[in-house]
Amino acid sequence: MLILNILIKIIFSNIVFANVLHTRNDETTNNESDEKYIMGKGEIIIGHETNKPPMSYYDDNGMLTGFEVEFAETVSSKLGIDIIFKEIEWKRKEEELNSYIIDCVWNSLTVTEERRTIYEFTRSYINNRQVVVIRRSDASKYPDAKSLIGAKMSAGQGTTGEQALLGDPILSQSDYTPSASQNDMVIDLRNGLYDAVVIGCVLAKGFIFNDKSDLMIIDNIQLQEEQYAVGFRHGSDMVVRINDVFLDMILDGSLTTLSKKYNLYDLYSPLIITDSGYIMSKGKMIIGFQGNVPPMSYYDDDDRLIGFDVDFAKAVCHELGIEAEFKIIFWDNKDIELKNRNIDCIWNALTVTEERRSIMKFSHIYISNSQIIMIRKSDASKYTNLESLSNATLAANAGSTGEEAIKNNVYLSQGAIV
Structure with a gap:
């Protein structure tokens, strides 16, 4: 009777475990977005083999380290999710991946045509x-x-x-x-x-x-x-998210620094891409602009986007042999749009300031501009100098150098800014 009870418990446990796995797979496979699945649980489980120096190995203190380990940790940190390294048996890597035991294989995984039918690969990094x-x-x-x-x-x-x-x-x-x-x-x-x-x-x-x-x-x-790349489940849209971070690390030089640390620069350097190479390889430049800012950018009576900046940008892109694509942005978020690679540049009456030099790389200056104050002609006798505007209601575009000029002036800053 005791043996029968034990057998019943074992069978029941296996059924429950199988149902849990089945439910988990149903949830993930029915949900078309692998990105939502991984980002939703707030962690990425990385399958790897241990002791593969210099890619992944345990140091003298028993800590897991290596080029791929640090690379993966940096990427997950930028994504704002936790990272779990799970040791796998290499010959079972596809099985563990498709069973959702791991989310990706990040461990000297070679890209082959045969594997492209099994994995969704990221950008190559070695x-x-x-x-x-x-x-x-x-x-x-x-x-x-x-x-x-x-x-x-x-x-x-x-x-x-x-x-x-x-x-x-x-x-x-x-x-x-x-x-x-x-x-x-x-x-x-x-x-x-x-x-x-x-x-x-x-x-x-x-x-x-x-x-x-x-x-x-x-x-x-x-x-x-x-070439080595990270392998996700075939068809995974998480690859797009990962590639964005990869590209940031390539362009900002942090991946170069990491490759040199582990004596891999000679194997990494052929894959380095510059911002110019990135834009030219796309065949288009995505230009951020505010919209109606005549005479720099505005829509004519036929609803065509024209203006000095617009025509200038189109002419440059034509010379480069690429397409100019214009995207309206919220001016306050221009730095974020640029950093997140939603746009490639801001080409719309952008003033060069020392503060912005720490955020952006500027082209040659093409317009010498100045900030001016506009009033109604009927108020000409009322507002004759800066001091007379100390109690006036003033307006400027949010985040513009005009707004900075008001805030930094001893008289204008006393007025009501809208």
């Missing part, structure tokens, strides 16, 4: 290549690919390193044994179990610190190049 690593003491024995015919070689099972090795007409003639763990594989290489291994250059850098290390790369063996 330009990697597969390399052949040997013991430095064997440098004269294995100088090139031909010398490795019949040699004991290994690569990570299911990795692009394995594909590169087996797909190479010369290296495929080696005595090949797949390895379940790339870290263990390198240890086996050091211990003499293998003569050479194929591994990504990024991971090789984690084991080869300088030209005195016990391991080395055979430089004249050129294998396939590849």
